[in-house]
Amino acid sequence: MMLASADLTALWVTLKLAVTSTFFLILLSMPLAWWLARTRSRSKVLIEALVALPLVLPPTVMGFYLLVLLGPRGALGGLFEALGAGHLAFTFTGLVLGSMLFSLPFVVQPLQNAFAMTGGRMLEVAATLRASPVDRFISVVFPLSRSGFLTACVLSFAHTLGEFGMILMIGGNIPGRTQVASIAIYDHVEAMDYTAAHQLSLILVMASLVLLTVVFALNRRFKVVSL
Amino acid sequence: MITLDFSLPRNHFTLEANLQLPTQGVTALFGRSGSGKTSLLRLLAGLEFQSGSRLLFRDEVWQNHNTFVPTHQRSLGYVFQEASLFPHLRVRNNLEYGYHRTPVRERQIHPPRVIELMGIEALLKYYPDQLSGGQRQRVAIGRALLTSPKLLLMDEPMASLDGTSKAEILPFLERLKDQLALPIIYVSHSIEEVARLADHLVLLEQGQVIAQGDIQSLLTDPTLPFLQAETASTVLKARVDQAHSDDHLSRLDIGGQSLFISRCGLQDGQATRVRILARDVVLALSPPTSISLLNCLETRLIDLQPDSNPSQLLVRLGIGSQTMIARVSRRSATRLGLRENQRVYALIKGVAMR
Numbered sequence: 006m007m008l009a010s011a012d013l014t015a016l017w018v019t020l021k022l023a024v025t026s027t028f029f030l031i032l033l034s035m036p037l038a039w040w041l042a043r044t045r046s047r048s049k050v051l052i053e054a055l056v057a058l059p060l061v062l063p064p065t066v067m068g069f070y071l072l073v074l075l076g077p078r079g080a081l082g083g084l085f086e087a088l089g090a091g092h093l094a095f096t097f098t099g100l101v102l103g104s105m106l107f108s109l110p111f112v113v114q115p116l117q118n119a120f121a122m123t124g125g126r127m128l129e130v131a132a133t134l135r136a137s138p139v140d141r142f143i144s145v146v147f148p149l150s151r152s153g154f155l156t157a158c159v160l161s162f163a164h165t166l167g168e169f170g171m172i173l174m175i176g177g178n179i180p181g182r183t184q185v186a187s188i189a190i191y192d193h194v195e196a197m198d199y200t201a202a203h204q205l206s207l208i209l210v211m212a213s214l215v216l217l218t219v220v221f222a223l224n225r226r227f228k229v230v231s232l
Numbered sequence: 233m234i235t236l237d238f239s240l241p242r243n244h245f246t247l248e249a250n251l252q253l254p255t256q257g258v259t260a261l262f263g264r265s266g267s268g269k270t271s272l273l274r275l276l277a278g279l280e281f282q283s284g285s286r287l288l289f290r291d292e293v294w295q296n297h298n299t300f301v302p303t304h305q306r307s308l309g310y311v312f313q314e315a316s317l318f319p320h321l322r323v324r325n326n327l328e329y330g331y332h333r334t335p336v337r338e339r340q341i342h343p344p345r346v347i348e349l350m351g352i353e354a355l356l357k358y359y360p361d362q363l364s365g366g367q368r369q370r371v372a373i374g375r376a377l378l379t380s381p382k383l384l385l386m387d388e389p390m391a392s393l394d395g396t397s398k399a400e401i402l403p404f405l406e407r408l409k410d411q412l413a414l415p416i417i418y419v420s421h422s423i424e425e426v427a428r429l430a431d432h433l434v435l436l437e438q439g440q441v442i443a444q445g446d447i448q449s450l451l452t453d454p455t456l457p458f459l460q461a462e463t464a465s466t467v468l469k470a471r472v473d474q475a476h477s478d479d480h481l482s483r484l485d486i487g488g489q490s491l492f493i494s495r496c497g498l499q500d501g502q503a504t505r506v507r508i509l510a511r512d513v514v515l516a517l518s519p520p521t522s523i524s525l526l527n528c529l530e531t532r533l534i535d536l537q538p539d540s541n542p543s544q545l546l547v548r549l550g551i552g553s554q555t556m557i558a559r560v561s562r563r564s565a566t567r568l569g570l571r572e573n574q575r576v577y578a579l580i581k582g583v584a585m586r
Contacts, residue, residue: 135330135334136304149318
């Protein structure tokens with residue numbers, strides 16, 4: 006099986022996108038999930054609904070809004086442009102932002118559940134054993150939420166691999182920069198090049214299968230994911 | 233001395249406590265569930281925050297109008313009702329969690345001592361979910377001890393255990409009390425536990441402190457509910473006079489009089505205490521001779537108190553400076569003509585150590 010170099014590039018962009026957006030999403034979701042798991046604030050339900058919004062909205066709707074927001078005349082894009090960094094529409098950065106937003110509920114929810122379970126008592130115990138707040142997070146919350154973190158990573162990663170509509174809106178279809186595998190497949194089908202579409206699709210299927218198999222295997226040993 | 237002044241609104245009442253607690257021996261916070269005992273303990277630990285509270289541990293300010301020392305900076309150990317071991321750590325790592333976080337120069341007690349004291353040598357390599365309830369609680373106590381606390385707080389450490397596990401833990405708590413000079417504040421709603429362990433008692437009801445004082449004086453105070461309980465008892469301080477004898481009895485000295493008990497592991501001169509149930513005491517006006525009963529103490533009758541059972545009376549007896557109680561029928565009291573300041577012999581059917 007010989008892949009065209011454009012297809013290899015698309016796969017590379019996909020991988021890069023999935024890794025980058027998962028990494029930053031986990032980092033940013035931690036405080037949010039922590040807050041949601043602890044708070045008794047009334048605004049909690051509204052925030053939870055907002056976080057879950059990407060689950061129900063058509064990807065194209067979010068993509069459209071993002072395009073407007075990140076484009077040269079959008080609030081964020083305009084700001085970047087004024088700072089001399091250029092707007093974000095049709096760029097890899099824009100793509101990462103879009104994917105992050107799109108996968109938000111898949112990361113926040115498992116983390117929130119994990120944090121809620123590790124909650125109160127264990128942290129109090131650690132405090133009586135002289136652990137400072139940061140120490141408590143690292144030595145107790147983190148290891149006990151291991152499963153939540155893994156679930157969040159896998160879901161976010163897999164979800165980004167498969168995203169299409171939003172990426173098309175916000176990233177366009179620029180080979181080497183914003184063309185990802187799912188869009189390359191669409192192009193091949195449009196051009197009636199079924200062989201190339203088959204090859205690329207098979208790779209995505211295999212990659213996803215391997216990923217999930219690894220997760221379920223780990224799950225059997227450590228109970229990491231509760232899907 | 234621990235000086236505290238707390239006022240904490242709760243759902244059904246406000247916890248009001250303005251107390252001075254001793255920093256030696258075991259102080260029991262006693263009351264029904266929901267009387268505010270645990271809240272009081274949590275305030276002491278800093279797990280609960282209420283502005284306007286004041287808390288002094290010896291000469292250290294733990295809380296006042298502009299200071300709040302967070303829990304992890306207070307030199308205390310806390311044993312929760314359920315053992316709450318870290319599930320991701322083996323017993324050894326659970327034990328060492330606090331030890332490693334205690335500055336080296338503050339470490340007074342080290343793992344080998346605690347492992348021996350709590351009898352957990354064989355458990356070190358297991359995970360918490362492989363242990364029984366009693367074993368888990370012993371590990372949790374050991375873990376708290378290894379932070380070398382200056383104060384140990386225990387929140388009904390036996391409440392979630394079954395009878396067997398309780399029996400397994402109590403001796404360890406007694407050893408803890410005897411061997412470490414560590415003040416303990418012990419929350420309980422079991423008078424049995426309190427009578428076995430506590431030196432000082434704080435009685436809570438609906439968030440209010442009803443009474444506090446020396447265990448013996450509270451147990452025998454006619455205005456408090458202890459005396460009316462079916463298991464009304466008293467705790468007498470004693471000294472081991474002769475730990476070993478040919479017939480396997482140890483002789484205790486109580487204000488110059490002897491009490492014989494069968495118990496091993498005692499040492500001559502050791503201070504100890506015995507608990508005597510009011511219903512196990514029989515009164516006589518002269519010391520009986522032809523009787524198998526061994527323990528007979530000469531006492532002075534302090535007064536007679538009504539019992540919750542109308543056919544019975546509670547008799548308070550002075551022995552030296554100590555007070556004990558006997559439960560007798562009204563008929564016997566009349567027949568013997570019991571009156572205050574009379575010399576009465578207390579025949580004791582059963583003595584529980586502690």
